[in-house]
Amino acid sequence: MPNAFAFNIPFVSIFLAMLTAIITPLIPVKAGIKNINKATLPERVTCCVIALIGVLSALLLFALNADEPISFRFMMGHFPAPWGNELRAGPLEAFLALAFSISMLLSLTGNFDATAYDISERRRPAFCVLVNLLMASLLALLYTNDLFTAYVFIEINTIASCAIVAVKEGGKAVRAALRYLVLSMAGSGLILISICILYDITGHLLMEPMHNAIINIINTGNYINPLTVALYLMTVGLAVKSALYPFASWLHDAHGSATNASSSILSGLVLKGHIFLIIKIFCRIFGIDIIHLLRMDTQLLIFGLLGMIMGSVHAIGQSEAKEMVAWSSVAQVGYIFLGIGLNSNAGIAAACLHVTIHAMIKPMLFTAVGGLSAAAGHKKGLHELMGTFYANRWAGIGFMAGACSMMGIPTFAGFASKLSLTMAAFESRAIIWALAALAASSVLNA
């Protein structure tokens, strides 16, 4: 058991983000201090809190690795297991929380200029509220052990992420946000129906009792059809939100027309929160044997492969730099679903590695594209960015590094995750298709 301090970290970090979301609108934008780097006071407070959450997550990670039981449950409101609400923290959750807070911090600090250009000073506190709400809901999606709590935070996440698209002025962003909202609402409706069916056939909302009840259902053979329907609805709902290919038509629009900090956060983190929830539901509620029994793994594999190819094909066809980077997200989400679809320990580990690496690289790419387009006088077209490398060298280097990593060139981070995905594919029966698609997608990315 970790010490009392580490034990409280999951709750405290969610609570801190929520609290900051409430107090940021109260902080005056024009304080006596001079605005450094065009960042207003609420933005600096937000950055400090996110850095603090990152430090806390790092402490939690160390505490969990030091002690023997490497995961623990935190009761919310002191009601014991089958009734109360719980948080659960393990090394993976702590590590992802650390990675998410670093990525969030860098996407905010790297884009202060673009944020100041796109969002008026009057609206900046509202922007900070949304960032903090997103942080809180992402942390809650990581740590929660209760399916209905997950649903509530999915909805908070939906509202905050649509609002963070619409916060940029102009009709294009509003239209993209509405389109995003409609598909997200359909997705969360499916998730809600699925949670209701699961609750009705298992009688639980916490993950461990639900897992035992589902094993019981499979053994006795009663209610297998509702269970299958619930699994498919849940997967489709979460796949819409995490932009698996056939459901990804909203992504390029929303991520391409938002301000740079929003695009970075949405593409790097919000998709990953939902993907991690899918991994959690597959591993902790159903278990990978039952997923295989209900044939969910093969379908995710097929859609993952489709996403890898089609995302890259669409990315090549784009004429705007940001939309191209956004379509490349669809391809990367395809890689992650390929890992989940392999349905082995190695595959899911590779998927988690790719989640982390993509959560780092995609914000970097968006930030670099933002830097380049600012150097070109806020133009967006690919051909208009020609020659801007000399105007903003750091953004150019960042873009090159990010692009190399996306292609999976050795010594860049993307290589590590692609290698582990390939190694996981070697253990599976679908190896030929997986390898062919990996190769094709790598070539297309290049």
Added chain:
Amino acid sequence: MLNRLLLNHYEAAAVILSCIGLTNLLLQRNMIKKIIGLNIMDTAVYLFLAAKGYISGRTAPIYYLDANGEWVNQVQAYVNPVPAGLVLTGIVVSVSVTAFALALTLRLYEHYGTLNIDEALFLLEHKYELEYSSYNDDDELLYEFGVDNRDMIKAANEAASKSMNDKGGDEDHA
């Protein structure tokens, strides 16, 4: 099969309603109709939950005095309270999402003078974006809800070209 459907008629109705809602949400062109579809879908889920939580012959989980004047505090006297709690949370979530969607729809209308997302995309591609508070008279066809889409696009097209001509004329004048 039919027997089971009749036995679970509340659940069957909930499933049909939620399918209607989802179809409306995805296929309607008008944003307001989409939002109504969302609400139908959510309400169907609440019906499903309420039907599942009800146990016939029992009452709401609140202490009450029976005929002998004694407090009833046996678990067997009450229906399952958890679905009611879930419905309550779901209603809160649905209200906030609806409010947010309506607010965004309002913004869309201010920018494009239309409630149709596809049409807004068309107007966007033709570089036709209304300024705040300048959406009054010259494109009144767009205000009519539920007109055949081709008519609307044609009208929008005319309005777009007209507006661009106007702007060009202004620049020449200046």
